[in-house]
Amino acid sequence: MSVIVCCLCRFFVPTIFLLIISFCGVLRAAQQEAGEQPNILFLFADDLTYEAIRAFGYTDIDTPNIDKLVDRGTTFSHAYNMGSWSGAVCVASRTMLITGRSVWDAESIYQTTDKERQAGVLWPQLLSQAGYRTFMTGKWHIRADANKCFDVARHVRPGMPNSVKSAYNRPPAQGEDPWSPTDTSLGGFWEGGRHWSAVTADDAIDFLGEAKSEERPAFFYVAFNAPHDPRQSPQEYLDRYPVERIAIPKPFLAEYPYAEEIGAGKKLRDEKLAPFPRTEQAIAVHRREYYAIMTHLDAQIGRILKALDASGKAENTWIFFTADHGLSVGHHGLVGKQNQYDHSIRVPFVVVGPDVPKGVTDPTPIYLQDVMPTTLELAGAHQPEHVFFKSLLSRLGQTKSGASPKPYESIYGSYLTLQRSITHDGWKLIIYPNAKVLRLYHVEDDPYEAVDLAADPECAEKISQLFDRFIVLQRELQDPVDVTYLRPSK
Numbered sequence: 001m002s003v004i005v006c007c008l009c010r011f012f013v014p015t016i017f018l019l020i021i022s023f024c025g026v027l028r029a030a031q032q033e034a035g036e037q038p039n040i041l042f043l044f045a046d047d048l049t050y051e052a053i054r055a056f057g058y059t060d061i062d063t064p065n066i067d068k069l070v071d072r073g074t075t076f077s078h079a080y081n082m083g084s085w086s087g088a089v090c091v092a093s094r095t096m097l098i099t100g101r102s103v104w105d106a107e108s109i110y111q112t113t114d115k116e117r118q119a120g121v122l123w124p125q126l127l128s129q130a131g132y133r134t135f136m137t138g139k140w141h142i143r144a145d146a147n148k149c150f151d152v153a154r155h156v157r158p159g160m161p162n163s164v165k166s167a168y169n170r171p172p173a174q175g176e177d178p179w180s181p182t183d184t185s186l187g188g189f190w191e192g193g194r195h196w197s198a199v200t201a202d203d204a205i206d207f208l209g210e211a212k213s214e215e216r217p218a219f220f221y222v223a224f225n226a227p228h229d230p231r232q233s234p235q236e237y238l239d240r241y242p243v244e245r246i247a248i249p250k251p252f253l254a255e256y257p258y259a260e261e262i263g264a265g266k267k268l269r270d271e272k273l274a275p276f277p278r279t280e281q282a283i284a285v286h287r288r289e290y291y292a293i294m295t296h297l298d299a300q301i302g303r304i305l306k307a308l309d310a311s312g313k314a315e316n317t318w319i320f321f322t323a324d325h326g327l328s329v330g331h332h333g334l335v336g337k338q339n340q341y342d343h344s345i346r347v348p349f350v351v352v353g354p355d356v357p358k359g360v361t362d363p364t365p366i367y368l369q370d371v372m373p374t375t376l377e378l379a380g381a382h383q384p385e386h387v388f389f390k391s392l393l394s395r396l397g398q399t400k401s402g403a404s405p406k407p408y409e410s411i412y413g414s415y416l417t418l419q420r421s422i423t424h425d426g427w428k429l430i431i432y433p434n435a436k437v438l439r440l441y442h443v444e445d446d447p448y449e450a451v452d453l454a455a456d457p458e459c460a461e462k463i464s465q466l467f468d469r470f471i472v473l474q475r476e477l478q479d480p481v482d483v484t485y486l487r488p489s490k
Contacts, residue, residue, distance in 0.1 A: 037131060037217040038353065039317040040375050041308065043301060044223040046090060046139055046160075047337060048323035050079070050346045052227070052294050060247060062240060062295045065302035066350070069321055073352030074360045074396060079368045080345050080423070081325040083414030085110075087268065088159060089337050093324040094141050096369045098123050098149075100387030103414060104478050113143035121384045123372050124150050124219060130381035133216045137203035138196075138223035150221065152210070154203045157223075161188040161196060163230045169275045171285050181232040181289050188230040189293075195234070197226045197293075201300035205307040212311050217379070222304065226297040227327075229273060231289040233296040241291045246284040249343075250448040253333030254278050261435035263338060263418040270336030283330030290329050318353035318378060322368045331448070340413045340421035340430045341449050356396050364395060365411045365423065377401050412473045417481045422470040429466040433483050438463060463488050 051058040055067040056077075084092035085107040095106045099116055100123070109116060116122055122144065124134040128151065136150040139157045146153040164186050166178040184190040189197070204222045211218040254277035259265045266276055274282045301321075308314050326344045328334040337344045347368050369389045376383045377391040377400050390405040413421035420431040426444030431437075440454040440463055453459045467487055474483070 036316065037379055039211070039218045039220070039313050040127070040132075040378065041220045041304075041317055041319045042222060042371065042375075043304070043319065043321040044138070044221070045227065045297065045321075045323040045348075046223070046225050047228040047325070047327040048294070048347060049326035049329070049343045050077075050348050051326075051343060052290070053348050056348070059291075060245060061291045063298040065298045065305060066321065066348075068305075069301075069319065069350050069352050071359050073319070073350050073356050073358060074362055076349040076351070076366050076392070077361050077363050078365045078411075079322060079347050079349035079370075080365065080411050080413065081347065082367055082369070082412055083345075084325075084338075085416065087263070087338060087416070088141075089415070090139075090141055090159060090324045093368070095143075096389075097324070097372055098142050098144075100369070100372050100384065100389055102388040102477050103412075104480065105386065105388065110143060114145070117144040117149055121386075122149055123375075124221060126376055126381045126383070127219045127379055130376075130379045131216055132219045132379060133211065133214055134219045134221070135204075135207040135211075136221040136223070137207070138200040138221075139225045140223065152207065154206075155196075155199055157196065157225055160228050161191060161225060161230060161232075163188055167230045168272045170273075171282055172275070173279065173281075177285070181230070181292065182235045182238060186230070186232075189225070189232040195232070195296070197224055197297050197300045200224050201303045204304045208304075208307050208311045208313070211313065217316075218313075219375070219379075224297055224300070227290055227293045229270075231286075231293040233289075233293040237292040237296045237299075238289070240295060241288045243281075243284050243288055246287050246291070248280050248283060249287070249329065249331045251332060251450040252278075252280065252283065252330060256333040256339075258432055258435045258437060259333070261418070261437075262432050263416055264334055264336060268336060268338060270338060271334065274330075274335045278330065278333050278335075283335075286335060287329050290327075316354065318351070318356075318375075320371050320375070321348065321350040321352075322371060323347040324368070338415055338419075340415065340419050340428075342428075342443065342447070345413050345421075351392070351396060353396075355398065362395060364407050366390075366392065366408065367411070377403070410469055410473060412470075412477060414479065414481075420470065420474075420479075420481065420483060422466055422473060424466060424469055427462060427466060429463060429470065431467075431470070431483050431486060433481060433486065436486060438467075438486065438488070440466075460488065 054063045055070040081093045082103045134150040136153040140146045141159045146156045171177040325337050327337045328344050331343045373391040377393050393399045394404040411423040428441045428443050430439040438454050439452050441449040
């Protein structure tokens with residue numbers, strides 16, 4: 001009898017879900033026929049790992065406002081950044097986002113990104129051509145003038161706030177910490193007299209006020225620098241996280257064994273934030289400050305959402321929340337984002353909007369840059385042929401173009417010429433060309449990537465399969481690095 005019930009559940013539950021999705025699609029289609037274009041609010045964090053959201057259940061962190069977004073919408077639990085040709089991973093991520101180009105295609109036009117602007121094919125321009133008034137505030141980091149890309153741009157910020165020498169190689173094993181995240185005299189996020197996250201939220205709230213009188217739909221590009229270092233926040237947020245509350249991440253290592261060969265060694269700016277070898281005490285201090293600035297960011301997002309509700313535009317606004325890439329904060333002996341582990345390449349990705357399924361988690365692997373074509377389809381905007389990424393509307397039960405792109409079979413990852421990865425069907429293969437090392441993780445069973453299975457004879461066939469898949473991806477993406485000499489013998 002139990003077997004029969006189980007089989008019935010397997011049949012009817014997915015069927016009911018599909019019926020709900022289909023109904024939502026019909027409803028949305030009716031709205032589109034009426035000519036109603038939704039507002040689009042894009043909330044963008046910097047250096048935010050997927051783990052650092054309480055609703056996801058990985059970390060003891062306070063993010064009540066983002067948690068509400070998770071409850072109100074659909075979360076894509078496996079959203080990735082494709083990689084970087086630069087040590088500043090955010091540059092590559094944001095160039096891909098704004099242009100829609102895959103990583104090596106984006107690199108080819110990076111130095112001349114302004115020509116893309118002149119051609120009118122950047123993300124905000126395409127929405128503008130579709131009838132949107134476009135607003136931008138915060139971090140940009142694109143080789144094109146934000147003031148010429150958006151109708152309104154304010155407080156356009158650099159890649160990161162200025163830091164000071166005392167913010168690195170700390171805390172010391174002995175003696176007083178020379179740096180304080182609450183000391184406003186050290187500048188950084190405090191430069192200008194008001195925390196940059198608060199300024200970004202202020203701008204977003206002002207934009208919402210301006211949009212109230214607009215007949216045109218609005219696109220809000222709200223790009224926070226937080227929780228990027230220097231991780232500064234008001235004392236009240238730091239006080240929420242006494243060091244004894246902080247759990248050490250899995251897996252903890254004093255040093256990563258291939259750090260130098262993969263370009264994540266002692267000379268890399270990000271890795272110099274904490275002293276070598278790593279200690280649990282030092283990692284706890286850095287995670288404490290990371291949690292504090294993240295909770296402060298969450299409060300600013302709460303202010304924006306409150307203003308959105310007050311504006312009368314919430315019912316016809318789609319909200320997208322994600323980040324440019326993840327971050328290691330002590331995982332694997334690393335504290336930067338220049339690696340191929342999920343904590344550094346995987347990000348939160350939440351969608352809230354009219355008829356978007358609520359409280360749903362979709363495990364389908366995606367790229368974070370999929371937000372760009374998703375909004376273009378949502379707006380009925382033109383999508384240039386060079387756009388590599390895919391709209392997610394069909395996965396949300398809503399399409400305007402009628403297109404239903406197939407999910408990515410595998411997720412590609414890269415960093416300079418030094419690291420490559422492929423994630424496929426619950427497995428990840430990491431390739432280190434310089435170190436001549438392959439690392440294999442069964443991420444479905446080992447989400448923290450603690451157990452390297454590359455030396456397990458029973459996994460030899462799996463390594464070969466993943467490697468061959470990776471070579472195909474390389475060719476499709478015009479990856480310039482030859483790794484074929486590392487192909488395992490069969």
